[in-house]
Amino acid sequence: MKTLCALVCIALSASLPVRAQDTAIPLTKGLVYVYSGHNDTVDWENLITITELTAAEVTFGVAWYHEGKLTGRNSRRVRLEDMASARRSNDIFQVGDGSIFPGSTMSNISTLLLQELKDKGSAAVVLGTVPAGDKGGFGLSGRKFYRGEIKRVASEPISVLVNGVKRALPSIHTRGVLEVGGDQINVEDWWFDNPAFPLNLRVTQTNGRQSQIIRIDYPDAKVEAALKTTLASPACRAELHGIYFNTGSAFLLPQSDATVQQVAALLKANAGWKITVEGHTDNIGTAAANLDLSQRRAEAVRAALVSAGVSPSQLSVKGFGLSKPIDSNATLEGRARNRRVELARACAK
């Protein structure tokens, strides 16, 4: 976990108050969540995006990064009836897979199982995963489906950055021993107590798999409204959430699309605003390199906004590098907050 959140470079914190009691997250198109984990010597992150949501199905786009480098992309469809009531989950991808596994969810349990955990304290589950030693699915053994019961051991909050705000998401902590053909696996999970989308916030398995969600971004009218309010206020400044770059790169990842579209809509509706897109970094690396990176990232965001229809004359860019931290650079979380993009509106102060 040495580079926890290594990929998630830009940050994160919109100037919104923490609303601990308001933790429901909808199943909605454009939602992005990021798993971070560590296998053997490799740090990895998975960026998962809801790319389509119909009356019958949800489609997840998955991008895998190892040590900050894109190693693969895929997608999977899940039926909404399975999101509601399936007992099986399967988030392993293999070459030659079909696009859908009817009867299975992907990285969440169904609403039915969440309710059973809350009501009865246990649930019968089927887990598609790879056995110990399979190197995260790259080995020969292939996917196996383990069966058994998971039991609630506690209700615990899990800290996740949600739309840029650090939130303590309520979770149901479960443990279980699952089995297939004499092969057992101990699983420990923290399920997001969110009936609309009970995500697996954190998982530990005896096959060596450990991961947790570190960040969730989703289109939220309240956040958009807050962005408008903040920019319109005398502060004339707001941080952006939902912007994703490759590590050390100014390549804007497609997971940023929802945020870009939201901001573009706001700026087009306020065509009189003159906005400076500001890039900021943490203090890892030289000041010169960070200054250059922050400038290029600001330019990338500006280019994306222009592509989304914002007038080029409305936007300028400036990179500040590591010169304006808003948090401590001594911690992972602090550095994550310092890596950010801000919008500054030209206004009299």
Next chain:
Amino acid sequence: MRQLSLIVLAASGLFITACGQKPAEPAAASAPATKAALDGNDPCRLLSAAEAEAVLAAPLAVAPYRSYGGIGDRAGLPLEGSDVCWYEAGNRRNLSVTLTRSNGGSVMKGVGQVTDTVEKNTKAKFQDGTELAGEWDEAKVMNGTSFMALRGDSLVEIDTGGSEATPAQIGSLADAAIKRLEAPLPYDSSLSFKAAEAFYAKRPASGDPCSLLSKADVEAVLGGAVQGEPQANSSGDECIYTYATTRNGLQKAGDQGKIPKGTLSDEEMKMMSEFMGALGGSAAIGDAAPGATATDTLVLNVEWRNGYRLYRVSNQMMGSMGAGLGAEMGAAERKALGSSSALTGPWDHAQLSKVQFSSVRSDVQINLRPATLKPEQYAALMTRAYEKALK
């Protein structure tokens, strides 16, 4: 086409029997004491005769028995201890059930990897997931005829290539079989083994492909004299007749088996060449030889056993090649390939594409090239060939 078929069959058919694994002991060992003598790994205990008959639309000729798997001319040959169970009706329509009790996930993964490579190279589609939900944890459909269903780490494959089963019917069979993994039917397939051997022995024996059409048969239908004796190829599944022709497509000696000039358009030939090239083969047009005698070649290809499955799989392959689809050849693909199945003759099924004429009857498949003969000529030739093959 022969080489192409074999490659695709091999790629799509990393079938469980090919792994040569002796099935492991079942995870569940809770069978009632009265059934203790039954083999827990007997694949014939997963599907009843009645369930197979419902899909084959005919009664089984012999009770379900263990056999060689669904690929190659030993398919259906009784084999004690096999992980394949064979269900065959009197009309030779058949299906098989293969059980891999453990390491099924590994087999599933291997099949996916190999087939994915072939698909990427050929731009065709031979495998697909399935939209069907069932008692399985995951499922894959190969060539539109083989349903692979994994539950836990046990794999059940229902191969209906020798039948006319629909995907939904295959899914129902797989569902029934999967449900019995932990509670198999009280059935002992060893009791039907001798009857199965007797039944299998009635199949047409493999023989000389040149025995199916005599020189006189060919001359009578094509009107030109066959030059020399018909020549069987080295693998013994093809017979080549060189005959005088008035057709505008002369071929040099040594060009037998190649696609005659004028058969395909440039675009079609390009598609065929790319497809064959991706599979490591070639598709060459026979060249005209300056001053050559006006001769052409007729190539007869015969598969004495497992013809229904071969016919259906090659049909699917041609459909995929024509349209990049996983479906069997439909109207759109037939049009793209200039194929027709509206043929009348002494066969159960036949297809005429721009590549070859293909037919099957009583599980014997006979193909003819070139594809430029008249429909009535194919019918006349096949009448003679099937008379001899099935006598």
